[in-house]
Amino acid sequence: MESTEYLVTEEVKFNVLTEVCSFLNSAMPYDQQLNAIVEAANKLLGVQNSSLILWDEQTQLLHFHVATGEKSQELKGVTMRRGEGIAGWVAEHGIPVVVPDVTKDSRYNPKISEILHFDTQTILCVPIRVRDMVIGSFEAVNRTDKRAFEERDIPLLSAFASFVGIVLENSRTRYSYEESQRELERLVQSKSSEVDIINRDLTLKTQRMALTTKIISLINSNRSMDDILIEVAKQLQRLIPLDYATVALLQENELLLRELLPFSETLIPDGLRIPFDESVIKYVVQYKRSIFHNRPRWYRCFLEQGRFLETQLSTMLCIPIVASDSAVLGTLNLGCIEKHSYEKESVDIVTFIAKQLGVAFERFTLRSSLEEVNQKLNEKTFELRRNLIKMGDANLRLFNTQQELREKDKRMNALLQEVQRKNEELQETLAELKETQTQLVQSEKMASLGQLVAGIAHELNTPAGAIKAASEIIPDYIQKTFFAYETAVHAGMTVEHRQQLLALIERMIVVAKDHQRRTTSSIREQSKQLLDVLTERGIRNARSIAKDIARCYLDDELESLLKLFSEYSVPLVMDVLNNCSRVLVSSRDNQLSVETISKIVRALKSYSYLDQSQERVVDLNDDIENTLTILHSQIPENVSIIRNFGDLPKIQCFGSELNQVWTNTIQNALQALEGSGGTITIETSALPDIISVKIMDNGPGIPQEIQEKIFDPFFTTKRGKSTGLGLSITQQIVDKHHGFIRLDSVPGNTSFEIVLPQQGIKAPPLKKKSSLIAVEAL
Structure with a gap:
């Protein structure tokens, strides 16, 4: 019979898995596919409550993507971290988990079940993978038949988890393919339009290029400048609409205006000299920029038959003619009676031609200059021969x-x-000075270490003394407790009453572990409340008994005490409890003293980094706190420390050296508040790429005249008390860590800010954003 049921079950599993496989590559939306897979898994596993928990890259949290069961809607808004609960643990480690009883598994987190008021009993959870990467988990909770999940259920749920991974990967692939298709269609349409435009532009550019090549060839020919200018103007008429053209050349404070178009045999060969006062030409020459106008206007830079043009021009383009050294030689002036808008490319071609005309003018000028130089060279050759005779005497004088x-x-x-x-x-002297400075720096460090050791010794003596005193009296009170208990037994105390007495002692032990030692004022207040009850019951010495009960933390057990008081004498019962209380108080004092010593030792160990490499990753907040612990004995009662620690990333640095920085800076602030008292505020914060540590005090501040000297070696205002090397060493350590110090000091507020790069010792040096100013006391 069992074999038949197993075959039927395997057949059902096969049919369901086959049905799921059939729609994996179908057009069904992936959300429906996921829901169908979850429902199929629920059917085969016999559960109603299951969920797909997927990793969100944006929030860096796990969220319930698909959920079934009675709490499915409430689960949709719930998130968790990797490693949190069974599902988070599976998502983090990628290992299937079967939890028959959640109460026996430490990985189970009942927080979500408590929020949803859901009774979770058994869990089966497997990882969801896409391309060998875990992206979440598939979790099933509580079978409907109340049976616990077993190891043989893992392969079935893992198969469904594989289907989920395939659906998610198909969804991502389909979305990427559709986006690529849409982008390709847009690109084809865009490129087709661009090709048509490029073809038209290319034809026009080819024509313009041929014309430009012809003009450049003409400019570089050996023809005269007049012929070149006139022919260039004619060719420009083929490029742009053009009725008039002139060239204005600068000659001292005048303009030489040459008429090019309209061409006439009666053109003035030498041009027309005019004052340099035409506004358009003055602007172009001064700013070396072209001017284009397309509104009717008269211009005094165009000629017709040797006279100024009397016709208004609706289009005008004036372009500077520039030499190779960027000097303006003149302007090329083009005009048209009708209104036109020249294309930018045409204007660029005309501008290029104007530059080539500048080269041509330079070449023409250079040719004329070469002819003059050649004539002068012949004259100098004759002069040189005559001077050679005079050089004999000069050679003799040169020898001497x-x-x-x-x-x-x-x-x-x-x-x-x-x-x-x-x-x-000097180099030897400098080396000796550096060696001396190194010894002085070491001496300063040893002096600081001596002060710290003295303070730590004082801090350790106090709890050690407390331990010694408590350890001496504990054996006596233990002996007195046993003697008092034996006295009660000999007095006839029954076994039941002895058990009640021992229960009270056990209650005292529990309270002593969980509560701090009561202050005198709290004992007095509690004894007042107990006094009235004891007086009503007729207890003798009620005031003393009330205080003893309060010291024993038995005010909540008053009824049990009163029952014992009614059977036995009050001193007999209280003698046992009082001696036991003194043992507990002394033991608790020992524990607190040991914790204090351990805290100081841990702080000293972290402060010096004795068991670690010199360069390491440190938490600056912890190091500053350890420094404060080490300096505790040096902080007067009238000085308060305020900690405003921000969230800081750990950095790679020399931890022991930075601890020297915090020590020197805090000691400077303590010296500034010496006698008067005040407040020292330590503030840490993380900004983009840097970490800031501010140590501020409300002392008298630093005089302005010495603020520039405080980082100099041996500079101090406390002769006999300081070597003046503290801030110099601090500056060297901060520089070594590629940071800088920014200080500000006014009366009542001194701020000493150490800025370090977040990349630590391997970062490039930071740039200072303000000058260094002041620390309080030296």
Whole structure:
């Protein structure tokens, strides 16, 4: 019978898995596919409550993507971290988990069940993978037949989890393919339009290029400048609409205006000289920029038959003619009676031609200059021959001068050798000074260490003394407790009453572990409340008994005490409880003293980094707190420390050296508040790429005249109390960490800010954003 049921079950599993496989590559929306897979899994596993929990890259949290069961809607808004609960643990480690009883598995987190008021008993959870990467988990909770999940259920749920991974991967692939198709269609349409435009532009550009090549060839020919200018103007008529053209050349404070178009045999060959006062040409020459106008206007830069043009022009383009050294030689002026809008490319071609005209003018000027130079060179050659005769005497004088220079060179070499010797002596002296400075810095560190050791010794003596005192009295009170208990037994205390007495002692032990030692004021207040009840019951010495009960933390057990008081004498019962209370109080004092010593030792160990490499990753907040612990004995009662610690990333640095920085800076602030007292505020924060540590005090501040000297070695205002090396060492350590110090000091507020790069010791040096100013006391 069992074999038949197993075959039927396997057949059902096969049919359901086959049905799921059939729609994996179908057009069904992926959300429906996921819901169908979850329902199929529920059917085969016999559950109603299951969920797909997927990782969200944006929120960096796990969220319930698909959920079934009675709490499915409430689960949709719930999120969790990787490693949180069974589902989070599976999503983090990628290992299937079967939890027959959640109460026996430490990984189970009941928070979600408590929020939803849901009774979770058994869990089966497997990872969901896409391309070998875990992206979430598939979790089934509580079978409907109340049976626990078993190891043999893992392969079935893992198969469904594989189907979920395939659906998610198909969804991502389908979305990427559709986006690519849409982008390709847009690109084809865009490129087709661009090709048509490019073809039209290319034809026009080819024509313009041929015309430009012809004009450039004309400019570079050996023809005269007049012929070149007139022919260039004619060719420009083929490029743009053009009725008039002139060239204005700068000649001292005048303009030489040459008429090019309209062409006439009666053109003035030498041009027309006019004052340099035409506004358009003055602007172009001054700013080396072209001007284009397309509104009717008269211009005094165009000629017709040798006279100024009297016709208004609706289109005008004036372009500077520039030499190779960017000097303006003149302007090319083009005009048209009708209104036109020249294309930018046409204007660029005309501008290029104007630059080539500048080269042509330079070449023409250079040719004329070369002819003049050639004439002068012939004259100089004749003069040179005549001067050669005079050079004989000069050579003799030169020989004598060289002899004198040789003597001076010998004396100079002797002086250089002396200077080199002096430099070597200076280098040796400098090396000695550096060695001396290193020894002084080490001395300063040893002096600081001596102060810290003295303070730590004082801090350790106090709890050690408390431990010694408590350890001496504990054995006596233990002996007294046993003697008092034996006295109660001999007095006839029954077994039941002895058990009640022991229960009270056990209650005292529990309270002593969970509560701090009561203050005198709290004992007095509690005893007042107990006094009235004891007085009503007729207890003798009620006031003393009330205080003893309050010291024993038995005010909540008053009824049990009163029952014992009614059977036995009050001193008999209280003698046992009082001696036991003294043992508990002394033991608790020992524990607190040991914790204090451990805290100081841990702080000293972290402060010095004795068991770690010098360069390491540190938490600056922890290091500053350890420094405050070490300096605790040096902080007066009238000085308060305020900690405003922000969230800081850990950085790679020399931890022990930075602890020296915090020590020196805090000690400076303590010296500034010496006698008067005040507040020291330590503030840490993380900004983009940097970490800021501010140590501020409300002391008297630093005089302005010494603020620039405080980082100099040996500078101090406390002669006999300080070596003046504290801030110098601080500056060197901060520089070594590629940071900087920014300080500000006014009366009542001194801020000492240390800025370090978040990348730590391997970061490039930071740039200072303000000058260094002041720390309080030296």
